Amino acid sequence: MNKSISLRVNDVDYKVNVENNWTLLELLRDRLHLTGTKKGCEEGECGACTVIMNGEPVNSCLVLAIEADKAEVVTIEGLEKNGQLHPIQEAFIKHGAFQCGYCTPGMIMSVKALMDHNPNPSREEIIVAITGNLCRCTGYTKIIEAVESLVAVNEKDS
Amino acid sequence: MEYTAVLNKREDKDIMEHDVVGKRVPNVDSNVKVTGRAIYASDLNLPEMLFGKILRSPYPHARIKNIDVSEAKKLPGVCAVVTAEDTLKINYLVQGPPFDDKPVLAYGKTRYIGDEVAAVAAVDERTALRALDLIKIEYEPLPAVFDPEEAMKEGAPVIHDNRPDNISARTERNYGNVEKAFAESDYVFEDRYVTQAVSHCCLETRASLARWDSNVNLEIWSSTQSPYFVRKELAHVFAIPPTKVRVHQIHVGGGFGARSKVCEDEGIAALLALKTGRPVKITYTREEELTATRIRHPMIITLKTGVRKDGTLLARHMRIITDNGAYTHTGPGVQGVAGMVAASLYRVPNVRVEGYLVYTNKHFGGPFRGYGNPQATFAIESQMDLIATKLNIDPIELRIRNANQPGDTTACGWKIGSCALQECLERVREEIKWEEKKKNPVPGRGIGVGCMIHASGFKVYLDGEWSSAIVKVTHDGMVEVYCGATDMGTWSKTSLAQVASEELGIPVDLIKMITMDTETTPIDLGAWGSRTIFIAGNAVKMAAAEAKQQLLEAAGKLLEVNPLELTIADGQIFITTDPYKKISIGEAVLASKERVGQAVYGKGHYEPEAELLDRSTGMGNISEAYTFSAQAVEVELDEETGTVKPLRIIAAHDCGYPINPTAVEGQIEGAVAQGLGYALMENHSYDNGRVLNDTLVDYKIPTAMDVPPIKALMLGYEPKGPFGAKGVGEPGLVGIAPAVANAIFNATGVQIKTLPLSPEKVYWELKKD
Ligand code: FES
Ligand code: FES
Numbered sequence: 001m002n003k004s005i006s007l008r009v010n011d012v013d014y015k016v017n018v019e020n021n022w023t024l025l026e027l028l029r030d031r032l033h034l035t036g037t038k039k040g041c042e043e044g045e046c047g048a049c050t051v052i053m054n055g056e057p058v059n060s061c062l063v064l065a066i067e068a069d070k071a072e073v074v075t076i077e078g079l080e081k082n083g084q085l086h087p088i089q090e091a092f093i094k095h096g097a098f099q100c101g102y103c104t105p106g107m108i109m110s111v112k113a114l115m116d117h118n119p120n121p122s123r124e125e126i127i128v129a130i131t132g133n134l135c136r137c138t139g140y141t142k143i144i145e146a147v148e149s150l151v152a153v154n155e156k157d158s
Numbered sequence: 159m160e161y162t163a164v165l166n167k168r169e170d171k172d173i174m175e176h177d178v179v180g181k182r183v184p185n186v187d188s189n190v191k192v193t194g195r196a197i198y199a200s201d202l203n204l205p206e207m208l209f210g211k212i213l214r215s216p217y218p219h220a221r222i223k224n225i226d227v228s229e230a231k232k233l234p235g236v237c238a239v240v241t242a243e244d245t246l247k248i249n250y251l252v253q254g255p256p257f258d259d260k261p262v263l264a265y266g267k268t269r270y271i272g273d274e275v276a277a278v279a280a281v282d283e284r285t286a287l288r289a290l291d292l293i294k295i296e297y298e299p300l301p302a303v304f305d306p307e308e309a310m311k312e313g314a315p316v317i318h319d320n321r322p323d324n325i326s327a328r329t330e331r332n333y334g335n336v337e338k339a340f341a342e343s344d345y346v347f348e349d350r351y352v353t354q355a356v357s358h359c360c361l362e363t364r365a366s367l368a369r370w371d372s373n374v375n376l377e378i379w380s381s382t383q384s385p386y387f388v389r390k391e392l393a394h395v396f397a398i399p400p401t402k403v404r405v406h407q408i409h410v411g412g413g414f415g416a417r418s419k420v421c422e423d424e425g426i427a428a429l430l431a432l433k434t435g436r437p438v439k440i441t442y443t444r445e446e447e448l449t450a451t452r453i454r455h456p457m458i459i460t461l462k463t464g465v466r467k468d469g470t471l472l473a474r475h476m477r478i479i480t481d482n483g484a485y486t487h488t489g490p491g492v493q494g495v496a497g498m499v500a501a502s503l504y505r506v507p508n509v510r511v512e513g514y515l516v517y518t519n520k521h522f523g524g525p526f527r528g529y530g531n532p533q534a535t536f537a538i539e540s541q542m543d544l545i546a547t548k549l550n551i552d553p554i555e556l557r558i559r560n561a562n563q564p565g566d567t568t569a570c571g572w573k574i575g576s577c578a579l580q581e582c583l584e585r586v587r588e589e590i591k592w593e594e595k596k597k598n599p600v601p602g603r604g605i606g607v608g609c610m611i612h613a614s615g616f617k618v619y620l621d622g623e624w625s626s627a628i629v630k631v632t633h634d635g636m637v638e639v640y641c642g643a644t645d646m647g648t649w650s651k652t653s654l655a656q657v658a659s660e661e662l663g664i665p666v667d668l669i670k671m672i673t674m675d676t677e678t679t680p681i682d683l684g685a686w687g688s689r690t691i692f693i694a695g696n697a698v699k700m701a702a703a704e705a706k707q708q709l710l711e712a713a714g715k716l717l718e719v720n721p722l723e724l725t726i727a728d729g730q731i732f733i734t735t736d737p738y739k740k741i742s743i744g745e746a747v748l749a750s751k752e753r754v755g756q757a758v759y760g761k762g763h764y765e766p767e768a769e770l771l772d773r774s775t776g777m778g779n780i781s782e783a784y785t786f787s788a789q790a791v792e793v794e795l796d797e798e799t800g801t802v803k804p805l806r807i808i809a810a811h812d813c814g815y816p817i818n819p820t821a822v823e824g825q826i827e828g829a830v831a832q833g834l835g836y837a838l839m840e841n842h843s844y845d846n847g848r849v850l851n852d853t854l855v856d857y858k859i860p861t862a863m864d865v866p867p868i869k870a871l872m873l874g875y876e877p878k879g880p881f882g883a884k885g886v887g888e889p890g891l892v893g894i895a896p897a898v899a900n901a902i903f904n905a906t907g908v909q910i911k912t913l914p915l916s917p918e919k920v921y922w923e924l925k926k927d
Contacts (some may be wrong), residue, residue, distance in 0.1 A: 022842025035201040036194015038411075040361045045854035048361055067841040076194035089192040093184050096820035101191035101827060102361040102411030108192065127862045134854070136361050136412050137647050138824060139831030140862040 003057035005069035009034065010078030018065040021141075025049045026059040028075060036076040036105045040134070047133030048153070050106035051075045057113035059132070076105035079112070087150060088112055095146035107133045111147055119154045121147070177727070179660040179881045182820045186652045186671055187645075189408075196409040199381045200441045207367070208237055210430045210440040212423070213276040213293055215268030218519035218847030219302035222268060222275065222295060227590060230278060230292035235285035238433040239293065242278045245429060248395045250420055252487050254411035254620070259318055260485040262395050262425040269301070269317055269484035270519050271848050272290040272450035274422050274647075279430040279438045285618030293346050304847050306481040306516035316333035317517040326482050327490040329497050329513030333569035339473035339508035343464030347545055350460050351537040352912040355481070355842040356835070358526055359859050362411020363447045369437035374398060376431075379406045380424050381725045384684025385676045390621075391420035392428055395419065398614065404677040413646035414832070416452055418686035419488065448857055449849040452524025452843065453491050455598040457533040460498075461541055463558040464508075469549055469556045471788075473508040476500040476534065480515045483522025485584035486497065489515045491618055492523065494771070494919060495530035500781070502568035503611045505537055509569040511776075512840040518834055521848045526684060527832060527888045531612055532895060539896030540911060543903055552596075553900065554587050557609055562786070571769075571777035572613075576884070578812035578874040579609060582788035583873055589808040594761035602795050603805075604905025609788045613781035614876075614885035615689030624765040625694040626680035629658055629701040633756035635729050635743040637662065637669045639701075641681030643694035644674045648887055649821035650690045652697045654819050657880050661702035662709075663726030664743060674914040680763075688885030691817060691900045692783055695880035697764040705760030709743065712750035712758075716741055716913065766878075783876045785884045786812040789830070789893045793901040800921030802838060802902060804866045806816045809890055812874035815882030819872060825869040827892040833894025841914050852884035 042048035044062040052074040079086040098104040114129035188194040227239040242265035280286035301315040309324040362781035366380035385405035393400040423440040432440040464473040497511035546553040617623040627641040645651040651671040659666040713731040714721035765783035816822040851857040874881040
């Protein structure tokens with residue numbers, strides 16, 4: 001069984017035929033070749049596959065592709081605009097908030113979803129927001145520092 | 159000769175004068191890693207590519223009576239089905255004969271649930287999975303054994319016919335006179351410590367993509383930490399010369415030892431590719447990753463220690479029973495390292511090590527950050543606190559009294575050069591406010607400390623121990639560093655670029671790192687044993703120095719001065735006393751009489767002054783430098799639930815001068831978090847050999863909520879290291895579990911001697927008293 005769906009990913013419109021049992025993760029990686037979104041477990045536990053769908057962070061391995069019909073999806077590939085990295089990406093670089101980098105796309109998307117709603121999260125709010133994103137390399141220390149540095153900037157701005 | 163003198167002088171100069179080394183240079187792969195453009199093995203697709211899947215044994219121990227693949231082969235979309243009959247039945251080497259017991263695909267018998275029996279290549283993964291269901295295997299289940307102490311008993315099921323006692327390897331080392339020293343001791347302690355099986359849990363599951371060309375050349379892209387060993391093993395099992403195997407550079411989503419030797423998917427992907435004549439990719443599921451890749455060897459350690467009243471350690475007898483699992487991977491080495499640690503952590507002149515590496519019908523152990531050291535150190539450091547309590551000596555004071563010091567030779571012959579263990583202890587005492595907290599104890603809170611010693615690279619393979627690099631400086635002033643070192647997230651590419659930049663005087667953003675491709679880069683043994691910065695770092699430094707010498711000579715001719723009067727900085731070569739007289743790097747390159755085309759090349763090959771272990775005496779200075787650490791943990795304990803919450807960690811490391819402090823802190827912080835997982839939550843549980851926690855839902859690793867603030871202190875200076883650096887990849891994990899156990903002991907007076915210190919266990923252990 002397959003079905004035609006339309007969705008917008010990183011400001012590009014797509015119309016694709018998908019099998020009923022495909023996940024959004026498979027659609028992104030295998031059909032749209034957006035391999036920045038990572039696969040770590042396919043059971044909603046690691047967060048490596050996090051993308052933003054209709055403004056909310058989701059584990060794309062738990063979303064069926066057909067559920068993404070008419071959705072607006074942002075993946076890691078959609079953050080850089082006109083050759084300019086997103087401030088979260090810059091902060092991750094500045095603070096050295098990654099090692100192997102495999103959790104990084106999902107981690108950055110979770111942080112983006114958090115800060116879109118709450119530009120000045122507390123340390124606790126940051127930790128809660130990334131608790132669904134496992135990182136085996138960094139011990140989270142530098143990731144939290146990177147996000148906190150953005151909060152400091154936002155607070156200065158407001 | 160004169161130039162060498164100049165370069166030596168530069169090595170000695172005050173470390174504060176460095177331009178690039180010691181600075182928080184951003185990771186050289188920053189851009190690809192934050193944008194999702196870093197390509198990992200599972201992201202790769204090639205034209206004509208097929209997908210591979212593996213059929214695994216459902217029995218912990220069974221005879222394979224018959225395999226029928228005919229139905230599977232008929233399924234549309236299936237291109238090949240392979241069994242052991244399609245292989246040469248050559249086993250992987252790993253630590254070499256007589257320990258080479260693991261075939262590419264099982265034949266005769268399967269020895270654990272997960273053992274690879276057959277594999278399929280098909281047009282997509284779903285078809286391959288369906289084909290696995292169609293393979294019919296007739297098994298005759300055999301009695302199995304899961305506990306190493308049971309497996310050692312007379313009459314236990316025999317797992318490998320050539321080892322009727324189920325013992326794969328024995329370690330027996332005697333240094334000094336242990337019996338005499340015990341007799342002379344004022345106190346003798348004897349305790350039994352037990353450690354558990356844990357998984358690396360790299361965020362990326364294993365993946366490899368293999369293809370052959372028409373001249374029987376094998377190419378493979380794999381999530382590996384050591385292209386060198388992958389090449390060596392694949393050449394061995396396919397019986398082709400190593401240079402016919404090319405292992406490509408690719409980003410690796412975590413390693414921690416899991417990928418420092420060959421992994422089964424690599425051989426099977428290559429086999430399927432050979433059969434089909436098409437590229438084949440195998441990507442593991444998380445379940446496969448948790449049930450059929452390596453784990454940390456569980457150990458049962460009986461530790462007997464003799465001390466004088468004043469706390470001086472006189473003798474240690476460590477008896478180790480190591481649960482090898484179904485096959486011998488690096489078990490002999492892991493057990494050997496545990497023994498060397500027993501003979502080297504603190505000054506202890508008389509040591510006996512007795513080790514038994516025992517087969518069981520379970521998934522098998524391999525290298526994992528620390529390589530035997532965390533297990534041994536858990537026992538040693540836990541017992542140190544029992545000794546301290548009995549003798550009424552402060553635990554940190556007891557450790558300082560026995561601390562290794564520069565110039566020491568340990569019982570097994572490790573020659574300690576730089577050593578700041580004592581300073582590490584003093585710093586953590588101060589930073590965690592040890593004295594204050596001891597004087598004013600808070601109910602439910604405790605503090606504990608754990609130390610460790612680890613080598614910066616281990617000379618353990620007959621292959622040797624070396625790293626090599628080529629530094630190419632081009633006519634446009636750019637630099638390419640060719641180095642076989644692998645960066646699985648450790649920032650080694652960045653740190654090595656800094657080494658090259660500092661040595662050459664060329665800005666780091668003009669340095670391009672070309673790493674880990676067995677066809678284009680000089681060979682390196684891989685990223686394991688905390689060896690990269692020390693050994694590859696020295697190789698890159700040598701290569702850069704040689705290229706620099708060529709540039710200075712050419713520039714000296716052009717500027718008509720003695721090369722000794724020249725300086726290279728910011729990509730220019732100028733007369734030190736007259737900086738306006740200068741030429742560009744590119745001009746020097748083109749003027750060099752040693753140029754090749756439009757570039758000059760410097761080469762470096764570094765072999766540390768280290769010895770292989772002498773098998774008869776057990777002596778050997780296996781490394782050129784040793785790293786030390788002392789870590790202090792404060793915990794809060796809820797006696798109602800048994801929950802232990804770490805509040806803060808001070809992680810002092812004598813890791814030498816940090817080439818990149820951000821990178822070193824990252825290694826320490828990540829290792830500490832992994833150590834907390836080992837200490838508090840991670841543990842494989844089994845039902846008749848079946849791994850029960852085979853998902854990340856059930857196998858919990860630390861999340862952001864579980865890791866407290868970590869303060870990493872980077873101390874020490876190693877004269878033989880590149881710019882003073884030593885290895886730091888593994889050390890941060892090693893002392894954490896005992897530090898946590900000691901903090902619980904400090905809070906409650908109860909020492910728990912088995913890992914993990916899970917809420918349930920802590921609850922019941924506290925109830926006992
Ligand atoms: S792959 Fe989706 S949560 Fe792990
Ligand atoms: S950087 Fe490797 S898992 Fe987070």
